[in-house]
Amino acid sequence: MPDIAALSAALAGIEQSDDAALLRQKSRDFYWYSPVLKAQLDGKRADLWVRPANEAEVLRVLVAARSAGVPVTVRGGATGNYGQCVPLNGGIVLDTTAMTAPIGITDGVLEAEAGARMIDLDLWARDRGWELRLWPSTKRTATIAGFVAGGGAGVGGIAHGTMRERGNLNGVRVATLQDPPALLDLDGDAAAPVNRTYGTTGVITRVRIPLVPAQAWRDMAVTFADFSDAARFALALAFADGIQKKMAGVFDARLPPFFRGLADAVPEGNALVLAMIAPSGLVAFRDLVREHGGTIVADQDTVAAERDPDATPFYEYCWNHTTLQVLKRDRGVTYLQCRFPFEDTLRAVEAVRAKFHDEVWMHTECVRFGGRTTMTALPVIRWTDEARLNAIMAGFEAEGIGIANPHVFTIEGGSGYRRVPGDQLGFKRRVDPLGLFNPGKMASFDAPETDAA
Ligand SMILES: Cc1cc2nc3c(=O)[nH]c(=O)nc-3n(C[C@H](O)[C@H](O)[C@H](O)COP(=O)(O)OP(=O)(O)OC[C@H]3O[C@@H](n4cnc5c(N)ncnc54)[C@H](O)[C@@H]3O)c2cc1C
16 A cells, blocks of 8 residues: 555645545546446545646656656546546546646647646637637537547547647657656657557646637538438538538437527427538538528527637537537436448448437537548447447447447557557556556556567
């Protein structure tokens, strides 16, 4: 058992707590979306919460953790869905939310402290004529480093792909658990070992990401009598290179009734498309809606909505917010993450809709991967049990659909097509030889025999 009192004393002057209620709260994320993860992770808890104010304090925490042999699990906004920031073996939870400063913009690249909320960075950049390329639907609570280390897909993906694409992450500064702990500056491909590795490969203290010129985005809601017409329209929008857009999500008719701010606008039984369109694209967007037989039922200024705590930008019905909107009123559901084939995308969507009609409420998002456009999906799934969930995933895979399983907590088990290329295991061995960063999340490190497989 580590001597937490001695560790705490060694960290005197750094904000910290060992209060049991606070530790319970600071050891959780949104893993409870998954009944499978809920059973595995409920009750896991850190022994000490620390909130360093700067890089020097981060290094002090790491020096103390290393000499005590205590695990360190990093936590940003704690909006992850797979228990990424849940400490499996106790130890320290290192909270980054006191390190929030935007540092500067150089040649269209934003540098910021790791714990800055993405909404704050976007609004800060916007005041300077720029905006973020990508953000998760949790933009209003998630941190920039949490998005790099634990997420990486979302709004903007229809134009820029995911954080996996070379060029969407310019660089990071990362604090290691080497002997002694050190700060490394990593640029370009060299930063890949901290990209989507759940904090197993260091504490990111700074992030550098490319921006794009700011747009006055319009949230647009379009209804269709039929899901397949809605999906065909959304994919046509994704392929319409002349229309500047940031998002296009498609929703089964059973989903809009859960979208509080939109439910009344969507006729019963209609499928819905939610999109974000630049002002310059609105004329062409309306033409495309007309061509596909849709009806625009609502629109709003995206940025005004996200600045207003009482309003809901449409992206908070999209990506994994769709599942949350349903879970708020119906705890009997869960979800999946999958990617449809690049060819015959809509055939694959329809195949699984038909196969699992009652249990799968389809929700797709248009996105680019490696320069090609397709749909990913975060369908809402009626929960029966784990065996049935596995059968549904197998049914998807049989149609050529890739799964990134959100019901496992290891990087390797979950990521599927979302895995970032690079020697993440080799980097981990170098910067964390004792295996103290978020142990249990990088399976290839924790069970070396799987290396040979
Ligand atoms: C309603 C809902 C909607 C969501 N929508 C999306 C979406 O659209 N796209 C998407 O990608 N994800 C989505 N997510 C998941 C999650 O919100 C995002 O990935 C988010 O960016 C995570 O940021 P965070 O600050 O909350 O990270 P946390 O949950 O705090 O951490 C995530 C992981 O990153 C690690 N980490 C955090 N900070 C650091 C750091 N400084 N250094 C090293 N490691 C670190 C943690 O250890 C953990 O493993 C959604 C989740 C919910 C609940």
